[in-house]
Amino acid sequence: MTNRYEIIIFWSEEDQAFIADVPELPGCMAHGSSHAEALEKAQETISLWLETAREHGDSIPEPKGRRLRVLITPGGVREPRPGLGQWSEWGR
Secondary structure, three states: OOOOOOOOEEEOOOOEEEEEEEEOOOOOOOOOOOOHHHHHHHHHHHHHHHHHHHHHOOOOOOOOOOOOEEEOOOOEOOOOOOOOOOOOOOOO
């Protein structure tokens, strides 16, 4: 299931992992050893967040539909090349 929630991925020195934050869904975060893994886990976490909210009758915010188009890494800010949609393809 594709969602339209914004996902912000950044490197955490403290955790030594990439953190994926979904600011539109309070408390919705995931992590991974790579940006691709963090994104994949974030998408799973979004699905679980939405499922739990529905089960409890909680309100679900409408997605703003924005996507982050830069990736912040220990080496600096990276941007995808045109036509590359997968995080794993960035920087090639």
